[in-house]
Amino acid sequence: MYSRGVRKLNVMANNFKTIKYGRQYNLALWVYAAMFYFFLYGPLLMLVFLSFNKSEIVGFPFEGFSIKWYHVVFESPELIRALANSIGVGVLSAVIATTLALSLSMAFRHDFWGKSLVLYLILVPIIIPGIIGGIVLLIFFGFSEIRPSLWTTVLVAHVNWVLPFAFLTLYPRLHGFDRALEEAAMDLGAKPWVIFSRIVFPLIRPGIIATALFSFSLSFDEFVRTIFVTGFQRTIPVQFWGLIVDELAPQLPAMAVIIILISILTSLIGFIYMRRKVN
Amino acid sequence: MRVLPKNYEKKVSENSTMSKKKLSKSRFDGVKPIGKPLFLLAPGVLWLLIFGLAPLLFMLMMSFWTSSIFGTKPDFSFDNFSRVFFTELYRDQLIKTLRIAFMTTMLTLIISYPVAFLLSRLQGLRKAFFVLLIFLPFWTSYVIRAFVWLPILGRNGAINNFLQSLGVIDAPLDWLLFNEGSVFLGLVYVYTLFMTLPIYLSLEKIDGALVEAATDLGAKPFSVFYRIILPLSWPGVLSGCIMVFLLTVGAFVTPQLLGGPSGIMYGNVIASQFLANNNWAFGSALSISLILIVMILLAISSRWIGVQHVFTGGKET
Numbered sequence: 001m002y003s004r005g006v007r008k009l010n011v012m013a014n015n016f017k018t019i020k021y022g023r024q025y026n027l028a029l030w031v032y033a034a035m036f037y038f039f040l041y042g043p044l045l046m047l048v049f050l051s052f053n054k055s056e057i058v059g060f061p062f063e064g065f066s067i068k069w070y071h072v073v074f075e076s077p078e079l080i081r082a083l084a085n086s087i088g089v090g091v092l093s094a095v096i097a098t099t100l101a102l103s104l105s106m107a108f109r110h111d112f113w114g115k116s117l118v119l120y121l122i123l124v125p126i127i128i129p130g131i132i133g134g135i136v137l138l139i140f141f142g143f144s145e146i147r148p149s150l151w152t153t154v155l156v157a158h159v160n161w162v163l164p165f166a167f168l169t170l171y172p173r174l175h176g177f178d179r180a181l182e183e184a185a186m187d188l189g190a191k192p193w194v195i196f197s198r199i200v201f202p203l204i205r206p207g208i209i210a211t212a213l214f215s216f217s218l219s220f221d222e223f224v225r226t227i228f229v230t231g232f233q234r235t236i237p238v239q240f241w242g243l244i245v246d247e248l249a250p251q252l253p254a255m256a257v258i259i260i261l262i263s264i265l266t267s268l269i270g271f272i273y274m275r276r277k278v279n
Numbered sequence: 280m281r282v283l284p285k286n287y288e289k290k291v292s293e294n295s296t297m298s299k300k301k302l303s304k305s306r307f308d309g310v311k312p313i314g315k316p317l318f319l320l321a322p323g324v325l326w327l328l329i330f331g332l333a334p335l336l337f338m339l340m341m342s343f344w345t346s347s348i349f350g351t352k353p354d355f356s357f358d359n360f361s362r363v364f365f366t367e368l369y370r371d372q373l374i375k376t377l378r379i380a381f382m383t384t385m386l387t388l389i390i391s392y393p394v395a396f397l398l399s400r401l402q403g404l405r406k407a408f409f410v411l412l413i414f415l416p417f418w419t420s421y422v423i424r425a426f427v428w429l430p431i432l433g434r435n436g437a438i439n440n441f442l443q444s445l446g447v448i449d450a451p452l453d454w455l456l457f458n459e460g461s462v463f464l465g466l467v468y469v470y471t472l473f474m475t476l477p478i479y480l481s482l483e484k485i486d487g488a489l490v491e492a493a494t495d496l497g498a499k500p501f502s503v504f505y506r507i508i509l510p511l512s513w514p515g516v517l518s519g520c521i522m523v524f525l526l527t528v529g530a531f532v533t534p535q536l537l538g539g540p541s542g543i544m545y546g547n548v549i550a551s552q553f554l555a556n557n558n559w560a561f562g563s564a565l566s567i568s569l570i571l572i573v574m575i576l577l578a579i580s581s582r583w584i585g586v587q588h589v590f591t592g593g594k595e596t
Contacts, residue, residue, distance in 0.1 A: 029397045033409075036394045040416050043427040043468070046437060050430055059435030061444075100323040107319035109312035118320065119587050121327045126590060127573065128335070129529020131546045132566045135553055139341060139563065140334035156330050163326070168590060182313070192313040200313070221420035224531050228553065237422050244426055244536065256426065260419040267418035271411070 044260070051253035058248050069254035079255065082239035085150055086220050089235060092151075093158040094215035098208060100159075101166035105174040126164045133160065134228035141229065153229035158219040165218060166211050169274075173207030174200075206276040213270030217263045335570075342563035351559045359564030369548070369565070376545040377572070379459065380528040383466045384474075387523050388516065390467065391475040395515075396508075398475075399482035410479070417472040425465050425533045432456040432464075432537075457539025465533040470526050474519035481515025482508065518589040521580055525573060545569055 050058065054066040073079055104122065108115070125133055134157060141153050148154070181203070185195045201208075223237040230238050236259060243249040345354045363369050398409055416424065431437045432455040439451040455461065485508060493503050531546035538544065549569070552562030577586050 029393060032393050033397050036390065037412065039468070040413070040471075043424075043431060044416060044419070046431065047423075047427050057435050059430040059433055060437055060440035100326055103319045104323040106312070106314050107316045107323075110314075110316040110319075112316040112320075116587070118324060121324065121332065123586065123590060124327070124331050124335070127525065127577070127586070128570055129525070129546065129573070131529050131531045131549060132338075132570060135549065135562065135566055136334035136338045137330070138553060139559060140330075140337055143337070159326070160330055163323070164590070167323075179312075186313075195313050217418060221422075223420065223422045228550075237420055240420075240422060240426075244422075244429075248429070252426070253430070256423045259423060263420065264415060264418050267414075271414070 047253050047256055047260075051257045053253070056250050058250055058252055069251040070258075072251040073254050073258060076251075079236075079239060082234050082236045083258075085233050086236040089150060089155055089158055090216040090219040093155055093162055093219045094212045096155075096159050097162040097166040097215045098170070098212045100163055101170045101211060102174075102208065104167055105171040108171055109174060122164050122167050124164075125160045130161075130224040131228075133157070134225035137225070138228040147231065148229050149231040150233040150235075153231070154226055154233075154235065157225040157229050158222055161222055161225055162215045162218050166215050169211045169214055170204075170207055173204050206273045210270045210273035213266050213273065217267045217270065220266070221259075221263050338563045339567055341560055342567045344560040344563075346558045346560040354560075359561050360568070362561065363564050363568050372543075372545060372548050373568070373572075376528060379462065379466070379544060380524050380530075383463060383470070383527045384520050384523045386463065386467050387471050387474040388520060391471055391519070392478055392516070395475050395478035395482055395512075398479050399485075413472060413475060421469045422532055424469050425536045428461065428465050428468070428537055429456070432461055456537060457542060459538070459542050461537040461539075462534050462542040462544070465537045466527050466530060469533055470523050473522040473526060477519040477522070478512055478515040481512045481518075485511045514584055514588070517580060517584050521577070521584070521589050524576065528573065529569060 049062070050060075051069060052065050052067065053062050054064040054068070055062070104118075128136075137153060137157050137160075138148075141148065141156075146152055181199050182195055185199055190198075221237060222235070223241060226235055226238055227241065234242070240252070240255060240259065243252055243255070341351065342359055343355050343357070344351050345356060345358070346352075363373075394413075398406065398413070401409060429436070433439070434451040434453065436451075436455070438455060439448075442448045443451065489507055489511075490503055493507055494500075498506070529546050530544055531550055534542050534544040534547055535550075538547070545565070549562055549565045552558045552565060556562075577589075580589075
């Protein structure tokens with residue numbers, strides 16, 4: 001099924017390519033694209049470059065190569081703790097959000113009353129601006145007299161944020177796979193739980209892993225909601241923000257590079273799982 | 280009679296799998312998927328009701344309360360809202376924010392469309408590579424992607440350093456940072472993907488047969504573009520515009536870092552009610568107003584595109 005889709009896509013792409021624009025237009029398009037990619041990557045590459053700058057100020061001129069800022073980052077107990085906090089909350093919110101999303105996606109294979117209402121409910125956290133997503137929780141927990149802390153308020157904020165994306169990633173997976181095996185098992189009298197654990201789950205496992213990895217990455221980078229509900233245990237983006245606002249600390253570029261590497265790597269692995277063929 | 284084409288067999292087999300698919304789709308409707316919807320829905324829906332909807336409704340309620348130095352007290356007054364919409368300071372701030380969001384949306388659209396178009400015309404590994412290359416930066420924290428402009432535009436930034444070393448300027452330029460322009464730059468940089476991706480997906484979906492037919496009938500490449508490709512990519516353009524607008528209208532990080540006093544946006548005004556002024560009731564009214572604007576926007580655009588399709592790239596759910 002999947003490969004047929006790909007073949008169809010290729011045929012389409014071929015036809016699409018049959019329109020021939022003049023060479024100069026193609027060239028212009030490529031030059032434009034090169035500028036676009038430079039716009040995307042230039043600043044990030046510059047950040048990598050600056051992270052090796054010996055200078056005490058964030059910026060230029062480049063005073064010489066040094067890895068001392070990486071030492072500063074890894075030898076700062078505060079930063080290591082923030083990193084551990086972020087990874088902990090990221091893992092836990094990925095697990096919670098993926099589980100909830102899986103359950104919701106299974107439900108969405110049925111027809112039930114109020115389906116579109118539930119869909120709107122799922123989409124609410126991405127429709128309302130992020131800053132308000134943080135503030136509503138600040139008010140809500142403030143009046144419920146729940147103290148802001150990593151494993152309560154921050155975790156809730158992260159799951160709220162991640163859940164819609166987890167659902168949107170996972171649902172097409174559950175909706176798209178060939179149900180013939182599942183139906184055969186049902187005809188042979190297998191119990192729902194057996195069908196789930198032996199057939200459905202193995203079929204969508206790459207999708208689940210991808211969803212969990214994306215969720216982790218989203219949570220790891222979350223800032224604007226977290227800042228309003230954070231307690232004493234800060235996450236890494238909150239810590240990063242503090243360092244920018246307080247003093248524009250010289251270790252910021254090195255810290256940024258480490259954060260970028262972690263989130264890009266998890267997303268990239270998620271992406272690879274996502275593209276895995278279900279068959 | 281026409282002679283059977285060479286790939287006749289292949290076509291037949293494709294047709295038969297097509298009908299098999301149709302068959303299994305009709306069976307899909309017949310055999311119920313496993314699990315009871317109520318049980319499956321319960322955990323997620325409960326979570327969303329308690330931590331998603333309830334806090335929002337609570338904030339809606341609080342927007343009618345009154346805040347004083349003694350705290351925020353229940354009340355039923357429209358004072359907060361009249362202050363939101365009729366005080367010059369807040370009204371101007373709102374208009375300015377809408378203007379910035381609109382401009383950013385247009386800028387990302389203009390910047391993204393040609394790139395999306397190019398990507399949709401690539402094939403195979405090359406395509407995968409360039410699409411992935413677009414994704415990569417957006418998998419990193421937006422705080423970092425906003426921050427990165429400080430060492431570019433700042434006093435010790437790349438641009439000032441470059442110009443000084445060339446001897447074009449003697450002293451660093453201060454006007455590069457902390458104004459509306461730097462906010463635009465930051466916002467475009469942070470949110471372009473949300474425009475590029477939906478446009479790319481909608482261009483991908485265009486049936487090549489249409490293009491082929493038009494070309495066969497003698498349409499010039501550019502009229503093919505204007506009369507077929509452009510109109511058919513409209514859903515992608517629209518969903519990209521909605522997403523970028525939604526994201527920028529509530530922006531907080533970028534204007535806070537790059538905006539300075541003249542570049543602050545509504546998100547910063549809202550945040551200061553909670554972080555500095557401690558006026559929760561008024562802050563709630565500001566937030567509710569922003570949500571209302573977002574809802575109105577979505578309601579208007581729902582004439583062309585459903586809310587669920589904005590976020591699912593037009594996939595049926």
